[in-house]
Amino acid sequence: MTRAMNFNAGPAALPLPALERAREELLDFAGTGMSVMEHSHRGKEYEAVHNDAIAKLRRLLGVSESYDVLFLQGGASQQFATLPMNFLSAGQSADYVLTGAWGEKAYGEGKMVAALLGGEARVAGTSGVGDGKEKAYTQVATSVNAGASAAFVHFTSNETIHGVQYGVGHELPAVGNVPVVCDMSSDFLWRGFDVARYGVVYAGAQKNVGPSGVVVVLMHKDLVARGRKDIPKIFQYRTHSENNSLYNTPPTFGIYLIRNVLDWIDQSGGLGAVEARNRTKAAVLYGAIDRAGGFYRCPVDLDSRSVMNVVWRLPTEALEEQFVSQAKKAGMVGLKGHRSVGGIRASLYNAVESPWVDALAGFMAEFAAKNG
């Protein structure tokens, strides 16, 4: 088998050793004569995996006991709804910083929840230029105007579609004493970060952490306790906190694979080494864009260029199509930009190997020479 050079935005490439381990154990987990998928979520074999994944996340990111580490279902998109359902009440606002399409989606659900349950959803900062669907995002927002009675300020620290990321040239701006809620789906676990800066961090697993179907939530226990008690039990964070994410059947195989991925990060030298590799990969790719004499054009400001999702345009859409199809023939997949914005996108998550990025950069130079 030749392994594809996979630049998918998510679901995305997984570390080969984590997959090989899953294959090895698929029919016989820990000598039990059963797949890990066939184990009860209440049995000691699965519970060991579950708790191991939580402990490893805590250790890798330095998550203190003041925070819960939860594995939930429904993806980040469901968190867009359950966060304001838990934390917004009449007389308060849920504040959103919009730096791309995903923040807009979160804000959209915030507005639905506010209209239904009381309170207000407001924009506390944006870097968008233009109106509505035409809005272009080419940088992060550097100032935030949190409401006087904001329940939280919501950020999207990396915008997967627009390729705009905090933590590269700009850190998250200050928001006063308001809890920071952050969608880190495509920004989670590619480096270490200071969890104490956040009230809530959440991330769909299918970027750097595992397969789709699990969302990882780090939530300060003060917030867990503060959540509304009059919403359905399944949507209260306290329900999952009190039950160690075993209130109902969790996506056990996904969590098992997360554990495998976390072990792989350990074996790869930890988050520091992973971060260094990721920064090198991004430098190689942005270099290939910038050295092509204008044939490739990244619309994102230098100090907001995402390390995880690199987006760029070619002179024409016809050339973009050729680029994607010729790259595919050369074994590189997942390079088509999101359908809402077009262009090219290469996602450089942890499991994307450096030689793939080198190959892509080489291909880009050739393609530019031929078509420029």
Place this chain on the structure above:
Amino acid sequence: MTRAMNFNAGPAALPLPALERAREELLDFAGTGMSVMEHSHRGKEYEAVHNDAIAKLRRLLGVSESYDVLFLQGGASQQFATLPMNFLSAGQSADYVLTGAWGEKAYGEGKMVAALLGGEARVAGTSGVGDGKEKAYTQVATSVNAGASAAFVHFTSNETIHGVQYGVGHELPAVGNVPVVCDMSSDFLWRGFDVARYGVVYAGAQKNVGPSGVVVVLMHKDLVARGRKDIPKIFQYRTHSENNSLYNTPPTFGIYLIRNVLDWIDQSGGLGAVEARNRTKAAVLYGAIDRAGGFYRCPVDLDSRSVMNVVWRLPTEALEEQFVSQAKKAGMVGLKGHRSVGGIRASLYNAVESPWVDALAGFMAEFAAKNG
């Protein structure tokens, strides 16, 4: 490897051929050099799997185009909340038929939703004896008193914990013109059934259909269209209907495995053959209980005894513990009753092989002879 004889209640045994196929393809799906988990949910390779699973479910169960077939996240427990959120409004009632612990849970969330969003949740029928947590369920409910303005009547057609099932001695009682909403989690796909009888059928996959992390929903399109539009988008069934369950990233690997399981059902002779095997397995096990001269006691009425989850007691809890531990030594796992009710439980889902049930019946006879 010796395969365990797995009687887990869910997550449960999966068909060995479905798992073997997953192992075979785990690193290289359809010659793409990638795991199916690493494919984009928007790519043609994954979409083929997704649509194949839907088409196979439609064909196996004869689901007409008047119904949507949806793959959602959050398990049946999340449906307990989203069903009344979508279909209950002020002036209406959500009616629940309680024949076990899971129906009680659904009713609990119905009450939360009614208090929050308007309307009323009421009990339209129950077979429970006693009060509150002490309530015993030993039969299905044979009459239902649907409210004059009921938005739906909710059934749990098989109660996994109490081992009580409709469709064995009693079919679902009539409810007039009110849509029937049915939690079929542990009752789904062990036989064919008339979908047209239901407004909504839903089932957590981790019993007869696949791994945990996917819930299958069959919903009449009239209901989809009727759902409230003022709740968060992610919780509106129309959102998932309009996007073929691809509104946000679905649990792709779980759906892939469901596809493998559906292929296995086809290759095993279809649902008729599967049903016949299941009925034989249940007859063998209930026979082992009834032939032990009172040493084993099934609390469930003869005409409500579940084909999927067989529950029974021994003379003492100490003997029950010995039973479970000696069975485990003999290679039979998952026999401990649910922690809320105690006793013994053997789940006999599709993938539980007949020789395992024969072995269990043999073990039971020996154990009774030794300890009776």
